[in-house]
Amino acid sequence: MADKRIDEATGVETVGHSWDGIEELNNPLPRWWLWTFYACIAFAIGYMIVYPAIPLANKASEGLWGWSSRGQLADETKAEQARRAGTLAALAATPIEQLAGKPELMRAAIEGGRAAFRVNCVQCHGSGAAGSTGYPNLRDDDWLWGGNIKEIETTLINGIRQPGNDATRQSLMPNFGKDGILPPADIAAVTDHVLSLTGKSKPNARGGEIFAANCAVCHGADAKGGRAVGAPNLADAIWLYGGKRDQVIGSITQAHAGVMPAWGGKLDPVTIKMLAAYVHSLGGGEDFVAAPAAAPAATTAAAPAMGEANAKP
Secondary structure, three states: OOOOOEEEOOOOOEEEEEEEOOOEEOOOOOOOHHHHHHHHHHHHHHHHHOOOOOOOOEOOOOOOOOHHHHHHHHHHHHHHHHHHHHHHHHHHOOHHHHHHHHHHHHHHHHHHHHHHHHOOHHHHHOOOOOEOOOOOOOOOOOOOOOOOOHHHHHHHOOOOOOOOOOOOOOOOOOOOOOOOOOHHHHHHHHHHHHHOOOOOOOOOOOHHHHHHHOOOOOOOOOOEEEEEOOOOOOOOOOOOOOHHHHHHHHHHHHOOOOOOOOHOOOOOHHHHHHHHHHHHHHOOOEEEOOOOOOOOOOHHHHHHHHHHHOOOO
16 A cells, blocks of 8 residues: 555546555546435435335334335225225126126126136136146036036036035046956947047947946936036047047046035135136037926916826827
8 A cells, every 4th residue: 555645647646545556546426426326315214204114023114104005005906896896796686697688797797707717717727718638628518517607606616526515516437447347358348439439449339338337327328428417428529538548448447536626615606606607708608598487376286287188199
């Protein structure tokens, strides 16, 4: 280190430091830079006073204005809830079967369901609701339990094979191979029969007999399924767990018994209604057919006699 001196070339005092013969000049900072620096310091101090900024033991300082990002979010959420309150009330008061008759309300339900689907359902069914192996495609018209908007709502509420819910959709295909109900040769034969229904294999007479004896009770004699027990249609070339021969053999050998949560215990009724409307709108939803109205009491007694008369030639 050398003593301070005036640099001859510039006329500026040095700071007294020297590194390998290189000396530092004591040039003052530009005044505009200093004032900018001082302004930043003043702004920072003011910000810490006005806004929450200082960490404390259990929270941050509240600031003179009492503003916080959490409070702003709460206010905006409250305002949005107030804006949507009328629509949500209308949805709550409208039976889901009647939504189709109220186009504006149906559109609101579909949009609300779209948002709820992204939060709760994409993990299994995918962002486009096209599903994957073991998770149903919600865009096609292949439904295990029914595809009208009411049936979709019921499935959402009660789930599939949901423990502790007596109303859950419940079906259980036997483990024909694992439990020794059918030998491997019979499983192979019935697999060929099932695949032959969609032209993927040659007909197998033995497999048809095995199917009639063991499978038709749920899937139907024509293998087109039975929604009362959630048995899939085996004649439409749509496969939940894969339609290759080894995959079908695997499904018959050991049934998959997939599950879906009962959303009735997790989501409010209006959100479930909106989800049902959204799923129904994806392209595979079926029309709702209302049950026929009951006959008036005064004419009920006469109905059997009229039926008998009409049945005769």
